């Protein structure tokens with residue numbers, strides 16, 4: 001793992017909290033819903049494959065949305081989300097494993113557990129279809145990818161640059177997310193995805209993460225090779241409080257539709 005001193009204070013605090021949290025009691029065994037199948041179904045239906053994120057708040061959010069996670073997830077699926085991501089990190093994102101369990105029972109699309117899993121026992125907290133592993137934060141990426149698969153999870157390996165992508169591919173990652181958010185300064189730059197995507201092998205499912213806020217951004221990421229878009233803030237619209245999550249999802253899922261206003 002890279003030195004913590006290169007990270008934003010909020011991210012250092014997130015990692016300290018993650019180290020303090022205990023793992024699960026047993027070893028989970030998941031019968032996962034396929035993400036590639038869900039993305040293909042969205043494509044076949046003319047939708048941009050969007051993984052919509054239930055993200056109550058974050059260190060960079062404009063506010064907090066305390067809506068019921070199940071209602072949010074249902075609203076996202078109604079707006080055309082191909083899959084759902086649920087933040088389970090409690091201290092900086094107001095998430096919980098219990099919220100993920102409720103969401104997964106309520107929707108029939110794949111559900112990603114979005115958290116800061118640093119060790120194998122951190123996987124055994126809750127069932128999910130996909131599990132996020134952030135390349136920057138783990139030393140034994142190969143071991144964690146294998147451990148996630150052993151439990152039935154589809155590991156989504158997050159990278160931020162070409163060196164991390166190489167580690168992800170060497171570890172056998174089949175689903176890779178390129179995070180446009182720089183965890184050193186918490187700034188978002190969509191060029192990050194554009195610079196890493198050409199190096200990603202064709203047989204890898206490639207996800208553009210963070211900072212996608214408009215249909216134009218969605219088209220830009222798709223033109224650069226994204227098979228799917230992971231979107232939290234633009235859908236949750238934290239500052240607005242009661243903004244329409246279904247409509248926010250729909251405008252991104254319809255970004256490539258000919259009927260969509262080209263904004």
Ligand SMILES: O=C(O)c1ccccc1NCC(=O)[C@H](O)[C@H](O)COP(=O)(O)O
Nearest residue numbers: 058059060209210211212231232233234
């Ligand atoms: O979102 C944050 O403020 C954040 C801060 C520190 C570490 C991670 C953070 N976000 C995690 C994510 O990866 C995003 O929730 C996800 O990619 C969606 O991003 P966005 O659409 O920009 O909300």
